[in-house]
Amino acid sequence: MEELVQKEVQTIPKIVFENINKVFHTRKQTIVAVKDYDMQVDQGDFVSIIGPSGCGKSTLIRMLNGIIQPTSGRMLLDGIPLDTSKPYSQETLRKMGFIFQQPNMLPWYTIRQNITLPLKIFGLDTPEYQEYADELISVTGLQKFADSYPIEASGGALQRAGVVRAMVHKPEILLMDEPFGALDEMLREQLNMELLSIWKRLNITIIFITHNVEEAVLLSNSIYVMATEPGRLVEKVDIDLPRPRSLEMITQPRFVSYTQRLVDLIGSVELRQIK
């Protein structure tokens, strides 16, 4: 009996997008940013959304995080529909951590103050959480920057700090908006591997936005491919590669066939647009 309940709980997807639409009205025109989007993400899953710029991929996670509201459709978190008619409660927001494309640090706070800002805002400023913050800082090798101001730290350190800031309140879901896109290749690979180890350790659910095909294949369990005008889902590709993954896999034939397939998909999507 108990086992059955356990199983029941596990089958409820962590995140559900149901027929989500987002239309922007600007002064000059109407843009359909997202059209009829469906997606299901399980607890502990690592999902990437990939597509050309302007396909509405970051709009999707912004909607999930309550930064912008969908025009129509439903989003469910742990099987419970999110009420998008008003700002989310902090209880809901605490389940998520958002990582921006830029570090988005506040220059008047030290790296540590930036990282622990969510604790202040969420009202979690307890010794336990502070300790957890310190742990995250040392795990990510940020100790030597912790008391410097953002302007004194390197781009890589800042982006790491952005990841730590999104995790400091122990969220269940990480929403990552092309988090390492602005960094150089070496650093990007390194941070991707760090991310995978954190993901495995914390059993956290991740939605990762990127336009880099290799990165998406390396990290994810499944990849959602999107196209522009209107922003829509084209295909879901499951990545059946063993874990733990490593950078050496990138040159293996199976990996290459996945990347090739995705490149073809995105390429054909873009070809379709030209017509």
Added chain:
Amino acid sequence: MKKKSIRKKKGIDWMSIIPPWILLAIIFAVWEIAAKTTGISEYILPPMSKIIHGVITKFPGELLPHFLLTVRVIVLGFIFATILGISLAAIFSQFNIITKAVTPVIIWLVITPMITLIPLMTLWLGYDPVLRTYVVILQATPIIALNTLNGFVNVDNDKVELAKSVGCTRMQRFTKIVFMNAMPQVFTGIKLGSIFSTIAALSADIVSGNAGLGFKISQFTKYNNVYMSYGTIFLVGLIGLTLYKIIERIERRVVLWKN
């Protein structure tokens, strides 16, 4: 059909136009009702209808010459101050040492309320209406020069070096790189200059006056025509606002890269 939709695309941003007018209507209505029901003396709070009616009836005859004088003082002084301020800043910025030497002097001039000089200038020049234009120039030039100089000096050095390396002359470097890059600050200075011009012109009117809108305001007040004082003040505000908006328009045309 298609043409219509294009026109709509170019369209007007109603969200930024309608609310101010609604608010204006509310202010007028509340003012009118307050004036008529609260029993506050008409010398303090004359009804809005009386103010507007007064300005409209007295504008063509009694107010127009003063209006024209004040507008002329503001516009002439402002234009002269803009040219002078920018030219001075352009010259000063050519030499680092001069920039350092004159900046405190400019700040000193910005801080000095030039209206303190009006009684003395009256002494020197008599009740010459040109005096007011001088006051405007004196008050507006330093603030324009200060902001412009700031802009000229803080231009990204890499860009200047780049221009040097491709063989731009000193003149080209200044007009094409330094001046264009400093444009936002130049316009900040010009906008402030327009505000300083209006304030200086009106203060000059009040102090030295036998003419001008500032003079009319104190005269109306003296003879207990407070409703006309208010009306004239609104008129002055409109002059300032129009000048500011014109500059903003020009700025939007010129500074294209700044959204």
Added chain:
Amino acid sequence: MKLSKKTITNILAPLVTFLLLFGFWEWAVSHYQLPKWLLPAPSGIIQSMVVNFNDFWPHILITFETVLIGFLIAVPVGILLATLITSNKIISAALSPFVIFLVTTPLVTLIPIMMLFMGFGQKVRIIGVVIQAFSIVNMNTVTGILNVPIIRHELMQTMGSNKFQSLRHMIYPTAIVDIFTGVRLSAIFATTACISAEYVAGNHGLGSQIIKYSQFLKTTESFACIFYVTIIGLFMYGFVAFLQKKVIYWKI
């Protein structure tokens, strides 16, 4: 204390300029034998500033007090009002032309009317200073708050931060440079407004003394008062610059 070469030029260059300026003025007055009532020499003005100090002092005090009190009221009022205006899209759309209107209308023109029902006291002058000085703080603060990058708003939104937390942790620090620009300008506006008010109203403060002395052709004393006004202005300006350095401790 070590003085670098740069600091020495920074101090020396303006000093030389001021000396040249006053030197030329002094020379011109004696060379063209200008009468004192027309244009006094700087030496005479400084002498008057010292000798007649006891006559000037109460007026300096009153002007300084009016400027300072008015300024200290105007700055928080301006910032608070700007915060309210920018808190809502429709309110900000409705009010933004009025914000500019307030700045571009020389509110000193209201002083004669205010004197009608408030008399000639210092209160009228303080109010005059407040209405002239708050508007520029207000305008610059509105600009600063509206220019906050969207991405920072989004950051605060992801934490479900309330209005006060956003203001404290993000909005005010982001807008602080613009706010200080407004505060610095408002220090200038306050001085100008105070002098205008003193011109029109009564016989207190340096403004009234400037009028009085020039009416009696005592130009030297008049200039001495103008110099004291300048000193008050410089003090205010320096005070704001000092505050800015203390408040904005981070590099931008």
